[in-house]
Amino acid sequence: MTATLTDRYIAATVRSLPAGLQTEVRDELRASIADAVDARTENGEPLEHAEHAVLTELGDPAALAAGYADRPLHLIGPKYYLTWWRLLKILLAVVPACAFGGVAIAQALAGAGIGEVIGEAIVVVLSVIVHVSFWTTLVFFVLERTGADTGAKWSVDQLPEDPHDGTGRADLIVSLVMLALFAGAVLWDQLRGWTASADVPLSILNPALWPWGIGALLALLVAEAALAIAVHARGHWTMTFAWINAALAAVVMVLALTALVQGALYNPRFVDEVFAGNGVNDDALIVLAVLTGFGIVGIALGDMIDCWRKAARARLAR
DSSP states (O other), X not given: OOOOHHHHHHXXXXXXXXXXXXXXXXXXXXXXXXXXXXXXXXXXXXHHHHXXXXXXXHOOHHHHHHHHTTOOOXXXXXXXXXXHHHHHHXXXXXXXXXXXXXHHHHHHHTTOOHHHHHHHHHHHHHHHHHHHHHHHHHHHHHHHHHTOOOOOOOOGGGSOOOTTSOOOHHHHHHHHHHHHHHHHHHHHHHHTOEEOTTSOEXXXXXXXXXXXXXXXXHHHHHHHHHHHHHHHHXXXXXXXXXXXXXXXXXXXXXHHHHHHHTTOSBOHHHHHHHTGGGTOXXXXXXXXXXXXXXXXXXXXXXXXXXXXXHHHHHHHHO
């Protein structure tokens, strides 16, 4: 006997269901289809047309089967989506940048030319982005299908701080501590140095920068600390504060880049012992200088933009 459309539809629906569920769904589905077809034929619709219309309304049998089996038809559902997206954004913001810097430094130390260093770093970054996206998504796909619990629970404590509140005491303390640590590291580098292979203290920054260059840097750090205190006292960022911060950041950036371009930023003995002594060629040193320059510019511009955004939000709130 040739299978009817209903027989074929039911077979397509139940074949992916667990064995214990197939008989129940087959009987329920056959009865509901028969009732719907009878209702149409009683209104004068031909049997063939009625059966075709009922099955069309039921839709894709695979989707119907997923409903019976409570099986998701999406890659990552709402239960895990936000956790997946937040984690993926963090990983894509950190991992590719670290990979780029690591590969560039490794290639430079290996004596590769500047074109080869940049090309290899870009290839690795693209590969890292693909792998991070794929494996993170695969993990959450498995969690979605198995129904496992990620342990990530939202709570009111996770609500972000009011963006219009300005800087708090914690922000001030963090800023002052970071500035103090940086100033301490610079002074230690110039006055004590670090231990080299021959147990002779060796500074990373050029000793010729002492006292005027280092003194100017310390003065700028003191100005940054005073600005942080002023913002805390005011209770919020203003455009005046933001422009003062931008000016300080620009001065630091210009002074550092000038010293870098002139070859006066790093201690020549440090470069000779750590890099030249390991067979690193001039192209590799140029790459390291370029990476240093990108770091200086990136930190300065990021600080400027962040403060301008805080000032703009505070102004809108008022």
